[in-house]
Amino acid sequence: MSLPHVLLGLLSRGSASGWDLKNRMTRDGALGWDAELSQIYPALRRLLKGGFVALKRRRSTKGPPRREYRLTPAGRRELLEWLAEPVALPRPKDAPLARLAFLERLAPDVRAARLLEQRRLVAAALKRAGPPSNAARRRRRALLEAELAWLDAERALLLADAPAPPAAAPRRRGGGATPA
Amino acid sequence: MSLPHVLLGLLSRGSASGWDLKNRMTRDGALGWDAELSQIYPALRRLLKGGFVALKRRRSTKGPPRREYRLTPAGRRELLEWLAEPVALPRPKDAPLARLAFLERLAPDVRAARLLEQRRLVAAALKRAGPPSNAARRRRRALLEAELAWLDAERALLLADAPAPPAAAPRRRGGGATPA
DNA sequence: CCGAGGTATATAGAAACTTATATACTTCGC
DNA sequence: GCGAAGTATATAAGTTTCTATATACCTCGG
Structure with a gap:
């Protein structure tokens, strides 16, 4: 259950659209996570429903309207809780x-x-x-x-x-x- | 799609039951893969159906009858094909x-x-x-x-x-x- | 004006994985 | 002889992830 939290983490660095988040994840190899857009969009919807992020539609100069998400206080709280979880080595998948x-x-x-x-x-x-x-x-x-x-x-x-x-x-x- | 191939690889080291394979995977940290029994058993069934492994039932001294699988020539061939696939860095999941x-x-x-x-x-x-x-x-x-x-x-x-x-x-x- | 290409969102369907639970057989302690 | 514990197989249900596809909006070249 990492993707939603990673998205919250990325949003804590600044508001972004699903497209942006995908690019940030793919480019930053040090992040340790990546996902397809087809996974990111539904995840953002769920975060929105849960009140962890807020949405603002915004026109783009070069494409369809962007849906920019920003962290809500609840989202920030959830992020901190995730960071506070005990450390564990993941099941190896390499x-x-x-x-x-x-x-x-x-x-x-x-x-x-x-x-x-x-x-x-x-x-x-x-x-x-x-x-x-x-x-x-x-x-x-x-x-x-x-x-x-x-x-x-x-x-x-x-x-x-x-x-x-x-x-x-x-x-x-x-x-x-x-x-x- | 790694689990079936990992199972073939493990079987190439010697015949084993699903239970054995799970133990080998969990113990050998250097293997780079692990899975639950609930994933291993269906995978073995599929390999059996595909003709990549053969089955021999065997009584156990300390439990229900074991289903021991061994690699068939087709399984060995499939394993080699997997090993021959080009190298690629996996999507980071850490x-x-x-x-x-x-x-x-x-x-x-x-x-x-x-x-x-x-x-x-x-x-x-x-x-x-x-x-x-x-x-x-x-x-x-x-x-x-x-x-x-x-x-x-x-x-x-x-x-x-x-x-x-x-x-x-x-x-x-x-x-x-x-x-x- | 039309198609190609980059940006951006979205969904369906399949495969992989996790969690939970059930069952069978044996030995061993009591 | 009964329950606990270790061995061994199995399935159901739910979640996550991957692959494929569709669509919309804009710019730019021809």
Whole structure:
């Protein structure tokens, strides 16, 4: 049940329309949440019904009329209550990691290529990440850097074990460590 | 659509019942996925119908008859196809992080307490984490350690800014850095 | 003036996930 | 022999999330 609260949090930084909120969520990687518009619009309706946000329609210079939401006192109260909830580690849901866990059955060269692909993605995310101007961004940066370091270490391990044939004939995978 | 594939991956390590699979998922933090039994059982049924796993009923010494599933060739093929899919960063879904992103509106002492709580959880997870015997576990360890380091750095920052009153009267929060 | 493209809201339908509950079989303590 | 507890499977009901699609308003290029 995070999306409504995340929306309240974002609105606490300034009034916005559903469209705006989607953009803020998608752009701010340090936020830790994202959702589709098809989920955001109904959520805003429910928040409106619940009295947590107020609505003001406003003409747009470049599109249909915007519905701008702003936090009400009740909304601010609800946000603070959410922030006060006890800390808990979430149920792990990390598809790349889950896949990685089984990557061992693939050939080392395929695995190495995969690590390189992943490295490119993580490096790009790190580049896009803004300045470490707040706690969340510092956390994101730290985790991305840790992942990058891990990817490099893993690849080094892999290459040390079975050096990639640069141009010559592929050499047999020798070690009895991972039997087929 | 990860759960069915994760189940196939786990079954590739050895036949198991739904109950077993749940335990494996929950215990192995490095796996990156977990699900309820109520989700696992229907998923296994679907895999059975699809011919990706085969079923053998077996008596148990300490409970109702077990339904043990094993991978079929089709299941193995499907698993490999999943592993071959291109890498992608998932949509971020990290509730603690999302909450953290708005924690700045709380008083520094509350924030520090929160960081300490979180630290305890992460340290416990790190302790439970097994040996770095494969890539997934090494990744998990690296990320948990990075998080721990970040938590410490963050708390240090906070304490440096507004030193906690150890026993004496609470002193006024002075810095104009974060205006209410 | 017409179509393409960006902005903006909206809904339907399906899939995934959570929470709650029911049931069956066994062993063990009493 | 009865209840508690651990093992094991199962389903119902509700919520959340994803995918797909429709529509409206505006600007700009041709």
